[in-house]
Amino acid sequence: MASDYIPPVDDYAFLFGEAFGLDLVTRGTGGAFSADDATEIIAGAGEFAASVLAPLETVGDREGARLADGQVRLPDGFAEAYRAFVEAGWVTAEAPETAGGDGLPGSIRAGLGELWNGSNAAFALCWLLTAGQIHALDAVASDEIRETYLTKLVSGQWTGTMNLTEPDAGTDLGAIRTMATPRDDGSWGVSGQKIFITWGDHDVAENIVHLVLARTPDAPAGAKGLSLFVVPKLLPEADGTPGERNAVTTVAIEHKLGIHGSPTCVLAYEDATGHLVGEVGGGLAGMFVMMNSARAGMGFQATGISDRAYQQAAAYAAGRLQGPVMDRPAGAPIAEHPDVRRLLLSMQSRIFAMRALGVYLGDLFDRADTDGTGTLAEFLVPVLKGWATEDAVAITSDAIQVHGGMGFIEETGVAQHYRDARIMPIYEGTTAIQSNDLIGRKVIRDGGATAEALFAEIESTVESLRGFGDVVATRTADRLERAVAAARAATTSLLGFGQTRDAYGVSVPYLMLLGTLAGGWMHALAVVAVLGHETSDATDAARLVSADFYGAHHLPRVHMLAETVAAGEVA
């Protein structure tokens, strides 16, 4: 079974208060929260995650969600955990103030996202989707819908889902065929089938609000003909409490490779009662708000699942004795074997990189209105989502490798993370969808200006590193400087290709290049922060080793990928 979960509170304290050269939370919230506040919140959430959510991860995997008599049931404990999650205030805490929530800033929400997912990714998906819907409704819904639905989502009484995919409309939303027909009373009758609906039905909360993309009569073909509707599982009574059942049926739940504790539903809408959200034909706008939130959330999920797998591997390797270890005293555990140590550092250094980039992204969103950081934030959403989720697959694979043969045995529990992780590069937009968004809308469209702004930021960190005269700092600076040059060359290649197959044939390598580079930058910032300490402790030393390892083992991938990008599509 999965190991205990140890919330990475120290890393968050470092990221909030030090890594970026200042108290990032104070800056990002205009003083509403400080790094110390943020760390305290993370510590509290970590305690909840470790004690309430983590123990349910294994049962979620083994028993999974079940469908019986048209109702999905979660394993024992899930409903209680969800109630506790709401009662502890975590739902309201993360919801924006405009929607009646506490409005925790993005930097802290990045950490919370990791904790919920690290302790129990299948459980966390329920809130991840609900949070996305809260953001979407907060952005585009009418007062009536806010009153009837949004308040219930923010209070945690109801949960939300995201209904895009249909059997013949996955990546291509324009092919959606679900129809919504206006009724005399102002409501709409929604009919069609939606698939892959995460937490599409369950028994952990009293009602479910489906946010559904559908086509209206006489709407133009393609994505422009789509509108957005809320369709509740149970129709609200006049007093707002859930009443009779709406015409939405859970036809089936999927038998999946992983995240068994998250019910993935096939939903049939048969003239179900829905309400329009936003304008007719403006469905994608609201859905993109939700997707953007969910995509950033995937970055945090990738960090969480990766760290849980890492923790399990590290604990196993620290406790397992197997033969003598080179240059180590007798009785040294396998964690000290050169290659096991390599695997553990490989995992840990990538996890730190994605964790840090998650906090940075949250901070950019926090400062979008004051510091104009929104463009860079939007730029980094697909980078974090694509890169972190792809790397999470590799990291959870490494966690199995550390266990040797035991890793392949399901009872060990580490294989679950490997199975769970595999969906991340697919849902909320595949890596190709992320990379197409990145190069099409965020690199080529602005002539590489945002990319160049990022490179300039990284170069200023290179300068800071050079000021120390420290050997690791200098090595890190040299590597990062070369990596930025390679990234610039790759960007130039891409801009030269323009909107052609040559660009789209290497969009994923380009995305991975930027993610890998951004990870190296995060480590470089950590080096600067650590070397600024008057005295250095074991944690500081470990941060330098981690950065140095990332520079030797991961950052060189930038050069490989730059060569690939330069080649364009191979035809």
Place this chain on the structure above:
Amino acid sequence: MASDYIPPVDDYAFLFGEAFGLDLVTRGTGGAFSADDATEIIAGAGEFAASVLAPLETVGDREGARLADGQVRLPDGFAEAYRAFVEAGWVTAEAPETAGGDGLPGSIRAGLGELWNGSNAAFALCWLLTAGQIHALDAVASDEIRETYLTKLVSGQWTGTMNLTEPDAGTDLGAIRTMATPRDDGSWGVSGQKIFITWGDHDVAENIVHLVLARTPDAPAGAKGLSLFVVPKLLPEADGTPGERNAVTTVAIEHKLGIHGSPTCVLAYEDATGHLVGEVGGGLAGMFVMMNSARAGMGFQATGISDRAYQQAAAYAAGRLQGPVMDRPAGAPIAEHPDVRRLLLSMQSRIFAMRALGVYLGDLFDRADTDGTGTLAEFLVPVLKGWATEDAVAITSDAIQVHGGMGFIEETGVAQHYRDARIMPIYEGTTAIQSNDLIGRKVIRDGGATAEALFAEIESTVESLRGFGDVVATRTADRLERAVAAARAATTSLLGFGQTRDAYGVSVPYLMLLGTLAGGWMHALAVVAVLGHETSDATDAARLVSADFYGAHHLPRVHMLAETVAAGEVA
């Protein structure tokens, strides 16, 4: 469920007859077999694999092996398939002539290994282990054991297993505690527990021969105190037929991430009757023969599982329509989307590389006695095993990605390959064990001489490429030349480290570097062969694209890894 299986007969015809610039089978067998013979054998085996073995792959995964009343049972169809496999002569065909088999050469056996594993890896493991035991007994067993056991293995009546691992002795064989005590009648009483015994019990053949590493009384500590024993499941009667049950019990079978159709057993030996194989204290020698065979076999398994996953992804992508495709006519399937095309080419080009290296390795073994190619063969065994199995994990992951959300649904069948593949970098020696063998015994010990001989071979192919003046040939030559230079630099780094943690901390990156480079060489040879054609067809064009893709997307990894190797252990 898993897709149909299409045996890659054309690729083998190309590899046997053309890719290496001559009829490699004729050269390797002194004319006993030609490339045409070999292709015919592959075609016949492919027909068997596709019609008999492939249809059982899904049921093997879903039902898996079960243990009831001390007996392991395979799903319906497995016993019949095994009988058909024997009756068709495939067991005897692959067994060496010295052991009474047909003695097919290594080049052809590489192809057969891929076919058995591509069609049904769980099933193929039974024969893979039996073949290894045949080689071990053929090398070291007495006439009596050859007569009683080896003949039954070669006839296919009995199957063989490999008993090394114990709960506290995995990678560290020196920790083995199973005891063998001599009896007055010349037999030995074997007592202990062995775990992770592949096909350790089953109902598909009439008897099972366990090859067991055990410690003898007063034996020195560590690996030098180990001896090898055959311990049958059923004790042979005087006439050689299986008689009463030996004191070997199947205590449990493992619940695994993948290869469910291959029973992984915990075996308890309680004064079971065994017979010494070879000398007392000489157990490792015989076991290494078996392991070498099994490790090369893993390379073929990696190719097979990868290709099956690729075939399924390619078939799905060719049949799935989803939105307009850039620069392609309406109705183009998703296979034409730039990034799906990238994924498919990425998989296919790596599979060709490992398939070709497998044939080359088999050929090197075929010519070991005549051409002195044994040293290079031994050098390449850990390279192929380590590199191909690690890449197979990535390739099966890509196969899921091509499917999008459908890839995560178990019924689609592609997830099985991803689950099955994950054990390959672990069993028969983890990638770290392969890389330690490689750098310790095969690079540092001979001062890099064998590595240099390989590099020189590759450089002669670079020269051939330059003779064409063709754009792909020139690009391939340039890339390969740079890659060889990087590999040389990495080897120099490694030799400079010597037998230190700096070397062992980067042994896996070094192994992956050599595997990636060797793969590039295989593609370069294919380019030379194809450009030698007077007229070029679609297959030729596809081979050039595949080589060019490998050069742009995979070969650059050599430079990344060389940088990692140069850094030594990060401490």
